Amino acid sequence: MLSARNRELLGLVPVALATAAGFAGVLIAREAQVNDLTVTYGAMFLVLCLVGHLFIRWRLPDADPYIYPLTAALAGIGIVTLYRIDPELAREQAQWFVIALIGFMATVVLVRDISILERYRYTIAIAAFILLILPRLTGGVVNGAYLQINVGPLSFQPTEIAKLAIVIFVAAYLAETREILVTQERRFLGISFPPLGFFGPMIAIWAMAMIMLVFIRDLGSAVMFFGAFLALLYVATGRVSYVVLGLAMFVFGFEFFSQTVGHIQARADIWQNPLDPALFRAQGGSYQIAQGLFTMADGGVLGSGFGQSLISVGGVPILPAVRTDSIYALFTGETGLIGAVGMLLLYLVLIERGLKTAMIARDAFGKLLATGLTFVFALQVFVIVGGVTTVIPLTGVTLPFVSYGGSSIVANFILVALLMVISNDARRDDATTGGLL
Amino acid sequence: MNKPIRRVFFVVVFLFALMVFYTARWTVFEARSLNQNALNKIPAQKNAKKPRGAILARSGRVVARSVKQPDGEYVRRYPQGELFAHPVGYSFAFYGQSSLEKYYDERLSGQTQSVSSILDQVLGRGGDEQNMLTNLDRGAQQLAQAQMAGRKGAVVVMEPGTGRIPVYVSVPGFPPGAMGTEAGVRRLNSDEKNSPLVDRVSSATYPPGSTFKVVTATAALDSGVMTTKSTVDGNSPQTFASKPLQNDFNQQFGPITLETALVKSVNTAFGNIAVDLGPAKMLEYMKRYGFYSPPPVDLPLVQLRSSGLRQGADLLPADANFDLARTGIGQERLGVTPIQMATVAATVANDGVRMEPRLARAFRDEYGRTTFSVSPKRAERVMKPGTAADLNKMMRKVVEEGTGRSANIGDLRMAGKTGTAEVRGGNQAWFIGFAPYDNPKYAVAVTIEKTQEFGGVVAAPIAADVVQYLLRNR
Numbered sequence: 001m002l003s004a005r006n007r008e009l010l011g012l013v014p015v016a017l018a019t020a021a022g023f024a025g026v027l028i029a030r031e032a033q034v035n036d037l038t039v040t041y042g043a044m045f046l047v048l049c050l051v052g053h054l055f056i057r058w059r060l061p062d063a064d065p066y067i068y069p070l071t072a073a074l075a076g077i078g079i080v081t082l083y084r085i086d087p088e089l090a091r092e093q094a095q096w097f098v099i100a101l102i103g104f105m106a107t108v109v110l111v112r113d114i115s116i117l118e119r120y121r122y123t124i125a126i127a128a129f130i131l132l133i134l135p136r137l138t139g140g141v142v143n144g145a146y147l148q149i150n151v152g153p154l155s156f157q158p159t160e161i162a163k164l165a166i167v168i169f170v171a172a173y174l175a176e177t178r179e180i181l182v183t184q185e186r187r188f189l190g191i192s193f194p195p196l197g198f199f200g201p202m203i204a205i206w207a208m209a210m211i212m213l214v215f216i217r218d219l220g221s222a223v224m225f226f227g228a229f230l231a232l233l234y235v236a237t238g239r240v241s242y243v244v245l246g247l248a249m250f251v252f253g254f255e256f257f258s259q260t261v262g263h264i265q266a267r268a269d270i271w272q273n274p275l276d277p278a279l280f281r282a283q284g285g286s287y288q289i290a291q292g293l294f295t296m297a298d299g300g301v302l303g304s305g306f307g308q309s310l311i312s313v314g315g316v317p318i319l320p321a322v323r324t325d326s327i328y329a330l331f332t333g334e335t336g337l338i339g340a341v342g343m344l345l346l347y348l349v350l351i352e353r354g355l356k357t358a359m360i361a362r363d364a365f366g367k368l369l370a371t372g373l374t375f376v377f378a379l380q381v382f383v384i385v386g387g388v389t390t391v392i393p394l395t396g397v398t399l400p401f402v403s404y405g406g407s408s409i410v411a412n413f414i415l416v417a418l419l420m421v422i423s424n425d426a427r428r429d430d431a432t433t434g435g436l437l
Numbered sequence: 438m439n440k441p442i443r444r445v446f447f448v449v450v451f452l453f454a455l456m457v458f459y460t461a462r463w464t465v466f467e468a469r470s471l472n473q474n475a476l477n478k479i480p481a482q483k484n485a486k487k488p489r490g491a492i493l494a495r496s497g498r499v500v501a502r503s504v505k506q507p508d509g510e511y512v513r514r515y516p517q518g519e520l521f522a523h524p525v526g527y528s529f530a531f532y533g534q535s536s537l538e539k540y541y542d543e544r545l546s547g548q549t550q551s552v553s554s555i556l557d558q559v560l561g562r563g564g565d566e567q568n569m570l571t572n573l574d575r576g577a578q579q580l581a582q583a584q585m586a587g588r589k590g591a592v593v594v595m596e597p598g599t600g601r602i603p604v605y606v607s608v609p610g611f612p613p614g615a616m617g618t619e620a621g622v623r624r625l626n627s628d629e630k631n632s633p634l635v636d637r638v639s640s641a642t643y644p645p646g647s648t649f650k651v652v653t654a655t656a657a658l659d660s661g662v663m664t665t666k667s668t669v670d671g672n673s674p675q676t677f678a679s680k681p682l683q684n685d686f687n688q689q690f691g692p693i694t695l696e697t698a699l700v701k702s703v704n705t706a707f708g709n710i711a712v713d714l715g716p717a718k719m720l721e722y723m724k725r726y727g728f729y730s731p732p733p734v735d736l737p738l739v740q741l742r743s744s745g746l747r748q749g750a751d752l753l754p755a756d757a758n759f760d761l762a763r764t765g766i767g768q769e770r771l772g773v774t775p776i777q778m779a780t781v782a783a784t785v786a787n788d789g790v791r792m793e794p795r796l797a798r799a800f801r802d803e804y805g806r807t808t809f810s811v812s813p814k815r816a817e818r819v820m821k822p823g824t825a826a827d828l829n830k831m832m833r834k835v836v837e838e839g840t841g842r843s844a845n846i847g848d849l850r851m852a853g854k855t856g857t858a859e860v861r862g863g864n865q866a867w868f869i870g871f872a873p874y875d876n877p878k879y880a881v882a883v884t885i886e887k888t889q890e891f892g893g894v895v896a897a898p899i900a901a902d903v904v905q906y907l908l909r910n911r
Contacts, residue, residue, distance in 0.1 A: 231448075235441040280476050294479045296463040297471035310482050318482065337464040341457055348453050355446045359439045367438050375445060382452045389459035 004065040004427070005057050011069030012053060015076055016046050022080030025306035041087075041094060045079055052101050056420070059108050063424035064357060070350040071416050074401035075409070077343060081331055082404055084307055085323055089404055096406040100413035107417035114422060118365050121172035128165035131158035132208070159221045160398075160411035164418070167376050170205065170229050171368035174236040178364065181237050205229050206246070210253045219267065220383040220395030226250050228376035235371050236364070271393035288320040292329035292388050295319055303336030323404035325396050328388045343402075344385070351378045357423040370422045373415050478533060480542070485510045485530040490545040490566040492525055492537060494575040495603065495798070500525050501538065501613075512617065513538075519610030520578050523636045524571070524602075524736075524796050527613040532622055536636075537796055539737045541569055544800050544809065567800040567808050572601040580906050581606040584899040590866075590885035591637040591775040592903060597783040597871060597880045599813040600792030602734075603911075604881075604903055607637040639732055640742045642772030643884055646856030646892065647702045647840075648867045649767030651781055651828065654699055656722035657710050659824040665696040665831065671706040677762035682708050699831045700839035702855065704766050711765025719764065725819040726784060727791060732776045733816060734794040747772035767856060775882045778869045782853070783880035785832065786871035789825035791816040833874045836897075841868065844897035849905050850874040853881075855893035863887040868896035872904045879904045 002010065023042045049072045056068060075097060083090035111117060117124065135158060174181075209226040230246045233239075258265055266284070273279055274286040274293060281287075295309055295318075309330055310318040319326050332340040354374030361367040380400055387394035398408035463471065472480060488511050492501040500521045503511040513528050515521070526536025534542060542548075547566040581592040585608045594604035611633040615621030625634050635641055657663040671690030674681040684690070684704045690697070698706035711719060723729065723745065729752065731741035746753040747770055753759070763769040776794060784791040793814040800809040820828075832852035835841040840855040853870020866888050871880040881904050883896040 231445050235438050235445060238438075238441050275474060275476060277476060290476060291479075293463050294471055294474070294477045296460065297468040297477075298479050298483070300464050300468050308483075310479055318479065332460060332464060337461055340460045340464070344453055344456055344460075348450070351449055352446065355442055355449075358442050364438070367442070371442055371445060375449070378449045378452065382456065385456045386452070386459070389456060389463060391455050391459050 004063070005053075005061060008056065008065035008068055009053060011066060012046075012049055012072060015049065015069055015073045018073065019045060019076040019080060022076065022306070023083065026080060026084045028306070041079070041083065041090060044094060045076065045097070048097060048101055052104065055105050055108070059105075060420050060424040062427040063420040064353050064427070067350065067353050067357075067416060067420055067423065070346055070353070071401060071413070073346055074343075074350070077331070077346075078327075078402035078404075078409075081327060081402065082323060084334075085311060085330070089323055093404055093409070096409050099406065100409045103410045104413040104417045107414045108421060111418065111421055114366060114369060114418070114425070117168050117369070118172045118175065121169050124165045125169040128162045128169065129208070131162040131165065132211070134158055157398075157405065157407040159218065160405075160407040161414075163221070163224065163376055163380075164373070164411060164415060166205075166208075166225055167228055167232075167372035168369065170232050171365060171372045174232055175363075175365040175368050178236040181242075182239065206249050206253065209250065210257065218395065219393065220387070220397040223383055223392075223395075224376055224379045224397070227379045228372050231375040232368055232372045235358075236368060267393045267395070271390060274390060288326065289388070289390065289394050291319050292326050293390070295326075295329045295333040296389075299333035299336045301337045303332075303334050303339055306334050309333040321396070324398055325384065325394065325403075326388060327399055327403050328385050331402070344381075347378075347381050347400075354419050357419055357426065360426040361422050362426055366422050366425065370419055373419055377412070377415060475533075478531065481528065481533050482530045484528065484542070484546045485512070487511065487546060488566055489513065489528065490547070490568040490800075492521075492545070492569045492571060494521070494571060494573050494578075496575055497570075498575050500571070500573075501528075513613075515613040517575070518612055518614075520575070520582065521573060522610040522613045523607040523638060524573060524605040525613070527616040529617040531619070532616050535616075535740065536736055537569065537571070540735050541797060541800075545569060565802060567802055569797055570799045570801065571796055572596075572603055572798045573605060573796065574603040574907060574911065576910055577604045577903055577907050578606055581899065581903045582608060582610070584902055585885070588885050588888065588895075589631070589637070590883070591641075592881070592883050592899060593638045593775050593779045594879050594881045594903060594907065595779050595783045595792075595794055597787035597877050598792065600783070600794045601798065601813070602794050602796050603879070603907060605638055605796065607635070609633045636740060637775065637884075637886075639734060639736060639774050639776045640740050642742055642744060642747060642774055643865045643886070644771055644858035644860060645767040645773040645778060646858030646865060646867050647704075647767055648778055648781070648854050648856035648869045648882075648892070649771060649773070650699055650702065650707050650765070651785065651832070651854050651869070652722060652726060653707050653711050653714075653719070653765040654695065654828060654831065655726075655785075655820050655824060656714050656718050657695060658827055659722070659820040660714065660718050662714060662718075663695050663710070665694065665827050667695050668692045669695060669698055669703075669706040669709050671698060671703045673705050675705045675708065677708050677712065678760040680760075682762060682766075696831050696834065699854070700834045702835075702840050707766045708762035711761050714765075716759075716761055719761065722819070725791075725817060726781055727777060727816065728773070732774060732780065732794060733814075734776060735796050735811070742772075742774055744771075744773035744777040746770045767858060775884050778867070778884075779880055779882035782869040782871050782882060784819050785825055785828045786852075786877035786880050787825075788822045789818055789820040791819050829874065832870065836870065840891075840893045841870070841897050843893055844868060844870060844901040846898070846901045847905065849901055849908070851901055851904065852877075853897065853900065855891065855897060857892045860887065863889055864891065866890055866892040866894075866896045868892050868900045870897075870900055870904075872901075872908065879907050 020042055079090050079093055082093050209222045230243050234243045270279055270286040274289045279286040280290050298304055311322050312318050322330050351374055358367045358370035361370050380397055384397045384399050386392045398405050400412045489503040491499055494500055500517050501513055501515050504514050506512055524536055526538040528534040528538040544567045581604050590608055592604055592606040595602055609631050611625050671693040673684040673687050673689055682705055690703050729743055729745045731743050743752050746759055760769045793816050795811050797811045799807050802808050832854055836844050836851050836853050841853045844851045844853055849872050851870050851872040852874045853868055856867030858865040866885045869882045871877040881900045883900045885895050888895055
């Protein structure tokens with residue numbers, strides 16, 4: 001049987017083939033000649049993937065062999081799709097990909113043992129909070145949400161990094177207090193309540209989600225953070241009642257603020273009636289979401305083909321925010337239902353590997369951290385794909401590894417690095433005790 | 438803790454199932470309705486990337502063609518200007534499509550393929566664009582437009598046996614090229630006085646006046662209630678639905694035959710006939726003629742209007758309580774399209790069989806091979822051949838010695854029926870007919886809005902001239 005690392009290397013072969021085919025597809029659609037530069041992009045991407053793989057061989061020899069090829073496959077889809085939108089974007093994303101790989105390696109080197117994170121949990125929590133309110137103090141509004149910090153020419157979305165920090169903090173906090181949460185619970189009206197002394201942090205997290213909702217106006221991130229928190233609370237305590245309680249608090253807060261904050265109400269209207277002509281034509285109305293639906297409909301089952309969807313006509317955007325929010329609609333339009341389901345399956349298998357890692361992790365913190373990281377990642381996919389397809393109201397979060405955006409790809413590579421560190425740890429144990437996976 | 442983690446995974450699987458289901462909803466289940474949504478300009482915009490087949494008049498003269506721009510996109514040009522604007526329509530990326538351009542979009546833009554391969558679909562390639570040959574006659578269109586001389590209204594000609602349409606003129610027209618610019622669209626949309634974008638042939642309804650007596654006479658004869666020699670009370674005035682009804686110039690006819698009643702267009706006589714027949718028979722024959730349904734012409738459904746008893750934009754239910762006598766003479770709340778009235782004349786001329794009107798004739802590929810022929814389609818038998826023969830004779834007499842004498846020019850041998858409905862601001866003048874009488878080749882309907890004249894004076898000569906032109910030149 002192949003070693004884990006050789007399986008990983010083998011996993012990169014289809015990634016290489018798919019990426020090459022993708023670039024070729026875009027080129028055929030453009031009816032342009034294969035120019036040296038595009039070959040260079042493709043080759044560069046694959047060489048970088050290989051570098052990452054060699055680094056893993058060196059530092060994480062026992063880590064799960066599927067996580068990295070799946071990540072590379074999604075990043076490859078991202079680069080090809082961005083290249084199809086605008087070659088310049090693909091070039092920039094390739095640069096971010098390099099930085100993200102460096103971030104990946106740095107994380108693996110710095111966090112040799114995840115207990116370091118457990119130790120600095122309060123520092124990390126404070127950092128997360130500062131990151132979250134920073135854009136409101138300094139940043140600009142993007143589509144009605146305060147998401148960015150602009151430093152010179154660079155823009156940076158702190159929520160992407162804060163996402164990791166909050167998960168680390170919650171995991172560490174629950175790893176420590178989970179016993180108390182269960183043993184000292186009180187029952188009131190048939191519902192289990194956590195002991196009062198530990199209610200505080202829960203309320204703090206809830207308040208953080210509400211701050212995001214109201215001040216940063218970022219419903220998507222609020223859902224992500226709070227969802228991950230509830231998942232961790234459930235895994236730590238095994239108490240569904242806590243989840244119900246948390247959900248009730250979130251819904252109550254959402255209802256309250258949606259009455260008072262017009263921004264949220266407007267989003268809900270657009271979500272319910274994206275094809276209403278009045279909303280379609282209104283400023284900040286349903287144009288983006290409706291155009292996304294039209295693009296997907298244009299693709300059908302098999303897709304309209306690479307490069308065949310309309311992005312803009314005569315400089316007027318047909319699919320707004322195509323490089324970030326709407327990239328799923330574009331991908332679906334061009335590769336059809338088949339391509340979209342394929343991409344979702346890549347995400348789902350990656351998530352399955354993440355939760356598998358959580359299940360074999362050695363200690364409570366490892367399990368909780370792996371679960372939290374994976375679930376927040378899954379929720380991010382759901383928030384954006386669900387938003388574009390109108391399962392839920394559309395909020396501007398990035399599609400991990402695929403959307404254009406430096407902070408997103410860097411943060412998600414760090415997330416993958418942490419998962420692989422946990423995985424390496426867990427599987428090394430199994431390897432020494434003779435367990436097989 | 439592993440059990441809850443497994444459950445978390447089930448939650449994730451559920452969320453992904455939702456995403457797949459919704460993606461399938463838009464790409465499969467609701468794809469068709471989204472593609473046809475009026476807000477969705479993507480199909481038209483995609484078309485701009487590819488050449489589009491030309492549209493040709495019957496003679497082969499180009500009515501619409503695609504021209505490549507420096508930026509690589511194709512833009513539609515309409516070298517005939519206003520002449521074919523209403524039947525042919527327009528196709529532009531930002532303002533969408535209309536008329537034949539829209540109805541046959543898939544063939545014109547090459548989305549229909551004779552041989553389709555998986556590879557073509559994966560690469561998003563359709564077939565090649567096809568050119569459309571129409572039944573429209575450029576000379577007759579020009580003549581009809583000139584004869585209207587700036588008056589608002591419509592001229593439509595059909596071949597009774599095939600339903601082919603050689604003339605489809607709605608005045609005023611509009612330059613189709615103007616629909617390619619925002620300023621042009623705004624200007625045409627805001628011209629409420631002339632409303633040039635309204636297709637007066639198929640999407641505007643007018644009171645038919647006495648031309649509707651042909652429908653009433655059909656019901657009377659075909660149902661066996663009357664013969665052409667049956668007598669009716671033609672005195673004037675008479676009271677129907679508690680209101681007096683007069684003949685033109687309050688003429689007294691006394692007891693007259695059905696035939697004379699049609700030839701002289703006697704209102705009170707037809708009021709009596711309609712009341713004798715009752716609402717059920719009247720509605721039955723209206724529906725057989727195609728009333729209460731959109732005209733089955735090859736134009737987009739949204740542009741078509743059904744004829745019938747109308748209240749503003751709405752079709753009244755057929756069982757609504759209405760003034761039957763005035764319906765029988767084409768007044769009351771009747772609203773009809775000119776194409777419906779041309780269909781009435783064509784049906785009489787075609788031994789009682791109604792054909793579906795057709796603007797397109799055939800499609801050809803770039804090598805001139807015919808890829809698709811638009812074949813005549815029979816809608817239904819409206820009346821017995823004997824009834825049609827009786828109506829033929831009566832309508833010929835209208836032109837020979839009745840109200841339609843001004844259509845009696847040269848050796849044309851036209852048969853027809855005039856109509857003049859009172860509307861606010863004047864008359865709605867009508868003529869429907871066909872020629873030659875003993876072997877009908879063309880059926881025609883002409884209507885003019887808000888004129889001070891009678892249908893026999895203004896509409897009949899236009900019909901005669903246009904049909905004569907067609908008979909001489911084709």
